[in-house]
Amino acid sequence: MSRTLWIDDDGTLRTLDQTALPFERREFALRTPDDCERAIRTMQVRGAPLIGAVGAYGLALALRADASDAGLRRAHERLAAARPTAVNLRWALDRGRERVAPADPALRAQLAWDEAGRICDDDVACNASIGEQGARLLRALAERRAALAGMTGTDGITLNLLTHCNAGRIATIDHGTALAPVYRLHEEGVPVHVWVDETRPRNQGAALTAWELGARGVPHTVITDNAGGLLMMQGRVDAVIVGCDRVAANGDVANKVGTYLKALAAHDNGVPFYVACPVSTIDAAMPDGVSIPIEERAAREVTHLEGRLDDGSPASVRIVPEGSAVANPAFDITPARLVTALITEHGVCEASASGLRAVLACAARRVGPAGAP
Numbered sequence: 001m002s003r004t005l006w007i008d009d010d011g012t013l014r015t016l017d018q019t020a021l022p023f024e025r026r027e028f029a030l031r032t033p034d035d036c037e038r039a040i041r042t043m044q045v046r047g048a049p050l051i052g053a054v055g056a057y058g059l060a061l062a063l064r065a066d067a068s069d070a071g072l073r074r075a076h077e078r079l080a081a082a083r084p085t086a087v088n089l090r091w092a093l094d095r096g097r098e099r100v101a102p103a104d105p106a107l108r109a110q111l112a113w114d115e116a117g118r119i120c121d122d123d124v125a126c127n128a129s130i131g132e133q134g135a136r137l138l139r140a141l142a143e144r145r146a147a148l149a150g151m152t153g154t155d156g157i158t159l160n161l162l163t164h165c166n167a168g169r170i171a172t173i174d175h176g177t178a179l180a181p182v183y184r185l186h187e188e189g190v191p192v193h194v195w196v197d198e199t200r201p202r203n204q205g206a207a208l209t210a211w212e213l214g215a216r217g218v219p220h221t222v223i224t225d226n227a228g229g230l231l232m233m234q235g236r237v238d239a240v241i242v243g244c245d246r247v248a249a250n251g252d253v254a255n256k257v258g259t260y261l262k263a264l265a266a267h268d269n270g271v272p273f274y275v276a277c278p279v280s281t282i283d284a285a286m287p288d289g290v291s292i293p294i295e296e297r298a299a300r301e302v303t304h305l306e307g308r309l310d311d312g313s314p315a316s317v318r319i320v321p322e323g324s325a326v327a328n329p330a331f332d333i334t335p336a337r338l339v340t341a342l343i344t345e346h347g348v349c350e351a352s353a354s355g356l357r358a359v360l361a362c363a364a365r366r367v368g369p370a371g372a373p
């Protein structure tokens, strides 16, 4: 399968319009910094790593028009403001700015474009590694379950995982974060089934996660956001695995609203709760979760449901009475104490200040989890 963001033969940056999925596969071009900013704001592109990559290309496109120091500053500020919670956007913009700032303005646009390409390549490699680390962890879980059942191998064991929102390949350049281990296990022939939270209000689970799991042939079941607690209580969830938009220095994590409630239910039922993310999602400057800015989105996302009628035509229907007040925080914070472990490209670590320091040290030395270069 191709990447989520790609360059056409004519040099145009293209991606998928995620607001049209799962009903229509609509590609569109990102030709200007305005195109990139709009796509991020309207969530035609979404998911922390993908908005970072689109932001980095937006910076390069802006520098084609104005590569002065002031132009660089303006473009960085504007793109960074498009969505506030996922730190990957600012991280990618900072990476682009640091690459070009010392250079002659005449060279800046091309340098930024090349750096955006490297951000994409790095994302693919990171997520492949997250897939490997996570698959190892989940295989061990299947082995423990088999041993408890008095079995010698894991034959006949299906791992039941629960995920929230979409942290799959279309939230990244490829592989995904939370779904990378799922794809890896599925490719290896390990039976895996995913409970997919619908993820109100925008339904990224029902629309996007179900779509991409289906495209890969991974068995899955879409559930309402409120069903996960019961399934965990009934012993029908082996582990919860989610992505993440920002990890604070103390190990608290911000992810799609509703994640916290799943973590509470997992904790209460002794179900492991894993957060998969690249180290670029760790914000060492953010002391704790409550300090993370939470995006508040339009009331219409709550008051209306978007979908298709049976004849395939798009429809938007109101479900809230006119005049009722509406709040729409798009993310929440899961305290570190509820996170069993973080799965990063540099290894699995505890969600704590010391766990994060260890994994960031590995990243700085560019070594893998086993110390392998």
Ligand code: MRU
Pocket (backbone or CB within 6 Å): 046, 047, 048, 049, 086, 164, 165, 166, 167, 168, 171, 172, 176, 177, 178, 204, 242, 243, 244, 245, 255, 256, 330
């Ligand atoms: O509002 P969204 O759809 O951009 O939110 C996405 C999430 O919350 C994901 O879990 C997160 O960005 C990780 S994506 C690999």
